[in-house]
Amino acid sequence: MSKIVEIHKEWLRHRLVLHELLELINDEHTYFKPWDNAFSMGSLAVHIATSMDMFVQAVKNGTFTPPTASNQFESMDEVRKIVREYTEKTRTDFQTLTNSHLEQVFEFNQFVAPGQIWLNTAKDHEVHHKGQLFTYARMVGITDVPFFIKQPPKK
Amino acid sequence: MSKIVEIHKEWLRHRLVLHELLELINDEHTYFKPWDNAFSMGSLAVHIATSMDMFVQAVKNGTFTPPTASNQFESMDEVRKIVREYTEKTRTDFQTLTNSHLEQVFEFNQFVAPGQIWLNTAKDHEVHHKGQLFTYARMVGITDVPFFIKQPPKK
Numbered sequence: 483m484s485k486i487v488e489i490h491k492e493w494l495r496h497r498l499v500l501h502e503l504l505e506l507i508n509d510e511h512t513y514f515k516p517w518d519n520a521f522s523m524g525s526l527a528v529h530i531a532t533s534m535d536m537f538v539q540a541v542k543n544g545t546f547t548p549p550t551a552s553n554q555f556e557s558m559d560e561v562r563k564i565v566r567e568y569t570e571k572t573r574t575d576f577q578t579l580t581n582s583h584l585e586q587v588f589e590f591n592q593f594v595a596p597g598q599i600w601l602n603t604a605k606d607h608e609v610h611h612k613g614q615l616f617t618y619a620r621m622v623g624i625t626d627v628p629f630f631i632k633q634p635p636k637k
Numbered sequence: 638m639s640k641i642v643e644i645h646k647e648w649l650r651h652r653l654v655l656h657e658l659l660e661l662i663n664d665e666h667t668y669f670k671p672w673d674n675a676f677s678m679g680s681l682a683v684h685i686a687t688s689m690d691m692f693v694q695a696v697k698n699g700t701f702t703p704p705t706a707s708n709q710f711e712s713m714d715e716v717r718k719i720v721r722e723y724t725e726k727t728r729t730d731f732q733t734l735t736n737s738h739l740e741q742v743f744e745f746n747q748f749v750a751p752g753q754i755w756l757n758t759a760k761d762h763e764v765h766h767k768g769q770l771f772t773y774a775r776m777v778g779i780t781d782v783p784f785f786i787k788q789p790p791k792k
Contacts, residue, residue: 492757516671517775595789602647603786606764610785613768620672630765631758634750 485584485598490576493534493605495632497569500530500612502628503619504565509557511622521611523618524561528553530611531568537604538575541583541597546590640739640753645731648689648760650787652724655685655767657783658774659720664712666777676766678773679716683708685766686723692759693730696738696752701745 739753
């Protein structure tokens with residue numbers, strides 16, 4: 483398996499769980515936040531999806547461009563729709579990446595690293611915030627949450 | 638850089654941040670939990686460290702063995718000490734691993750995968766729970782938290 487396909491698959495092990503988690507959250511919790519100034523439930527989910535897109539675009543283009551889409555939402559259905567659309571976009575983008583994109587070095591906020599490190603950072607950023615979203619979900623009373631990652635095949 | 642050294646370094650980008658985050662938490666929050674039945678602040682930190690150890694031991698030995706140490710604590714100083722000791726143990730263990738450990742296939746709870754997938758899962762498990770610990774920290778009023786990952790060098 484090529485390196486880029488590995489990274490794509492490892493990221494999907496998390497994104498598919500995010501979809502499942504969002505299915506469990508009702509509209510009344512769309513703007514829930516556990517502390518003042520926190521991302522709300524909906525904003526955190528959208529932040530996960532748009533950030534991954536931003537990193538993948540950057541690796542594709544060799545330069546960072548701040549996101550411009552506004553991604554407004556008023557319900558969890560709208561949040562789910564935004565996230566699903568970004569998931570499809572990111573999956574398509576991954577298919578255009580090659581191993582040479584992983585070696586290309588570029589800058590983000592004055593930090594310099596090759597594409598592979600930025601994609602690792604992007605995936606970890608998603609796992610970090612998804613972990614927080616699990617906490618949000620438990621705090622609003624959801625008990626039957628999915629496992630945090632898609633497991634490998636069973637024997 | 639060998640694959641195993643890459644994985645070791647990518648994991649350390651998170652463990653070093655965990656150390657910094659734990660420094661900010663006072664004893665009064667040792668048993669804080671955001672929902673009933675949650676891990677407490679201290680338990681979640683210890684769970685992160687002992688789980689990574691368990692996975693690395695498993696990859697080293699080719700088989701999973703449940704942890705036996707009890708790791709009792711009554712203060713954040715004791716939590717920090719436990720985590721630091723596991724960090725040193727895991728760093729030492731990583732140095733004994735070779736790329737052939739990454740290819741060795743074995744089972745965990747009936748799921749079957751090579752060492753590399755289990756080490757990725759282990760790191761992601763740490764990032765997931767560390768994300769939750771950031772939420773805990775913000776909820777008890779800590780505002781000046783570190784960035785979630787050690788960044789690459791600046792230009």
